[in-house]
Amino acid sequence: MKNIILSILEDSINVKQRFVSENLDAMIEGADRLAACLASGHKILIFGNGGSAADAQHIAAEFVNRFQIERPPMAALALTTDTSVITSIGNDYHFDDIFSKQVAALGRKDDVAIGISTSGNSENVIKAVRTAKDFGMYTMGLTGRGGELAMCSDLVFPVKSDITARIQETHITLGHILCDLVDRTLFPEKF
Numbered sequence: 394m395k396n397i398i399l400s401i402l403e404d405s406i407n408v409k410q411r412f413v414s415e416n417l418d419a420m421i422e423g424a425d426r427l428a429a430c431l432a433s434g435h436k437i438l439i440f441g442n443g444g445s446a447a448d449a450q451h452i453a454a455e456f457v458n459r460f461q462i463e464r465p466p467m468a469a470l471a472l473t474t475d476t477s478v479i480t481s482i483g484n485d486y487h488f489d490d491i492f493s494k495q496v497a498a499l500g501r502k503d504d505v506a507i508g509i510s511t512s513g514n515s516e517n518v519i520k521a522v523r524t525a526k527d528f529g530m531y532t533m534g535l536t537g538r539g540g541e542l543a544m545c546s547d548l549v550f551p552v553k554s555d556i557t558a559r560i561q562e563t564h565i566t567l568g569h570i571l572c573d574l575v576d577r578t579l580f581p582e583k584f
Contacts, residue, residue, distance in 0.1 A: 408559040409566055412552050420567065423548055424574030426531055430505045431456075432579060436468035438500055438530075440492040440521055441509030444561045445535075446473035448509055452568040460572040462583040467575075470499065472521070492521035502529035511560040513540020513551075522546055535564045 439449040456469035506525035513536035534546030
């Protein structure tokens with residue numbers, strides 16, 4: 394068991410190190426986009442399925458409440474939390490529409506939409522990203538090796554792993570890095 398634990402940890406660290414080294418410029422660009430969005434009074438919409446839904450909620454909470462410093466709340470919304478909206482859309486239309494209809498209802502030009510899909514091929518995430526682009530929103534895709542999400546997002550964060558757990562661990566690390574960079578950009582006096 395100890396060897397298994399150490400092997401999992403080593404693999405997780407290696408995937409994250411490779412991701413960071415390959416995406417440094419993209420992370421800075423993403424943080425700049427998010428900071429500009431929030432500073433101009435716009436919002437961030439975040440969505441995904443399963444573990445990625447939980448990541449969407451986690452990242453939104455870091456912006457709305459706080460990350461590591463005391464600062465004003467920032468406008469971020471996980472589109473994974475309203476069961477009445479999700480189930481009514483899924484029942485009356487299709488599960489593929491659960492995020493795109495919310496983006497159409499809540500999103501505005503110059504907001505940022507963040508779609509999360511470990512496979513990169515979740516149809517409801519892809520459809521929501523395309524809807525966001527139609528509304529003039531900037532789109533970010535957090536994915537595994539790519540998929541359709543990588544092809545339709547303005548900025549892509551691919552994690553080169555075939556293990557869902559490693560991809561999700563890297564996505565939440567990315568979310569924390571983006572939160573930290575946005576805080577430092579918008580509230581430099583706090584550091």
